[in-house]
Amino acid sequence: MAKFRMDPDQKRYFCTLCSAGTITQAARALYLSRQGLSKSMKRLEKQLDAQLFVRGKKGVELTRAGRILLRYLHEEDRLWDTCVADIREIGKTERELVRIGLLSMYVGYREKRELLASFQDDARIGIEVVDGDHDAFWEAIAAGEMEFAFSVKPPDDLGIPSIKLCDDSLSILLSAGDPLAAKKCIDFETDLLGKTVIQTSPYKGRLYETAFRNYGINVELLIHDKNLMLAQVSTSEDCFIIQTEYAKALVTDQVCMRPLVNAPIEMDSMFVFSPALRPMARMVAKKLLAPYGKQGELDAFFDRAEH
Incomplete structure (x- = not known):
């Protein structure tokens, strides 16, 4: 017999x-005709090859087969309710992963460690700090694969x-022994001519390389951080x-910092986030x-x- x-x-x-x-009361409750309901129940009995009801003047009574079917349907409902309750309980206790992009130029290693430590005892949250570049962060946020990032x-x-x-x-970071280090500030338009400027991300390299070269400034790219490779061996x-x-x-002691003036570019720190940011x-x-x-x-x- 087919299933x-x-x-x-x-x-x-x-x-x-x-x-x-x-039949009459059930049909009224179901917004069906009496004939439609009776036809449906007869078809069910035929499919089960068993009589489910005994029809009398006062209504219908379940046969033994009907009582078995009703008991199993009630058990099925009970199991479903238990299933839903178990799933919801797991949802309350299972860690929810939060993926965030934190570039070192915005959030240092100490801040990252403190962030992870502050949530390590919270059973609800698991934090994944993602390395990458601005373009990669934006793409991941737009695709719903990342919650937020510190970026531009x-x-x-x-x-x-x-x-x-x-x-x-x-x-600008430069060697303490560089002649420019004696100046209070560095003029982008005049002081950096002939210099090699190191960019720290592919995004900024693409964005600013043309502007730099138009001023006669060479550009190199340093992708990996590690404190900018120890400030490129003391710059x-x-x-x-x-x-x-x-x-x-x-x-x-080997690396000094000076304000940069007259640069043709600007940079603001931004918090970029998903429009559907989850509560956690x-x-x-x-x-x-x-x-x-x-x-x-x-x-x-x-x-x-x-x-």
């Missing part, structure tokens, strides 16, 4: 008839919201153009935004989006 499974309508009709006790402002056509963290001017004959906040952490991710984001006093702007964005 038979009751469809949802058959289950609903059968259980309603068992509860109502009469994404192109408007990507439709990714962002919050400005601070006005971050550009500085021997090279120099970095870099955001001021990050540059401060790299100053040593929002909690992590607000912790990172706290030093900037920007938690309120994040809340305001979602308040507007939700109304």
Whole structure:
């Protein structure tokens, strides 16, 4: 005999008839005709090859086969309720992964360690810090594969919201023995002619290389960080153009920092995030935004989006 499974309508009709006790009342509750309900139940009995009801003047009564079927349907409902409850309970205790992109020029190693440590005892959250570049972060956020990143402002056509963290001017790192180190500030248009400037990401290399070359400045690319490869071995004959906040952490006895003036480029620190930021991710984001006093702007964005 071929396998038979009751469809949802058959289950609903059968259980309603068992509860109502009469074809007329069950049909009224189901918004069916009496003939339609009777036909459906006869078809069910034929498929099961068993009589489910005894029809009398006062209504219908279940046969032994009908009572067995009803018991199993009730058991099926109970098992489903247990299944849903178990799934929801796991959802309360299972760690929710939050993927975030943190570039070292915005968030240092100490801050990353503190962030991970602050949530390590929270059974609800697992944090994955992702390395990458601005383009990779924007692409991952737009695809729903990353919650947020500290980056620069994404192109408007990507439709990714962002919050400005601070006005971050550009500085230059160079060797303490470099003649330019004696100056209070470095003029981009005149002092860097013939120099080799090291960029720290493919994104900025693509964005600024043409502008630099138009001023007669050579550009090289350093992708891996490790404190900018120990400031490119104490910036021997090279120099970095870099955001001021990050540059401060790299100053040593061998490496000095000077403000950069007349540069044809600007750089602001931005918090770039998914428009559908999940509640757990929002909690992590607000912790990172706290030093900037920007938690309120994040809340305001979602308040507007939700109304």
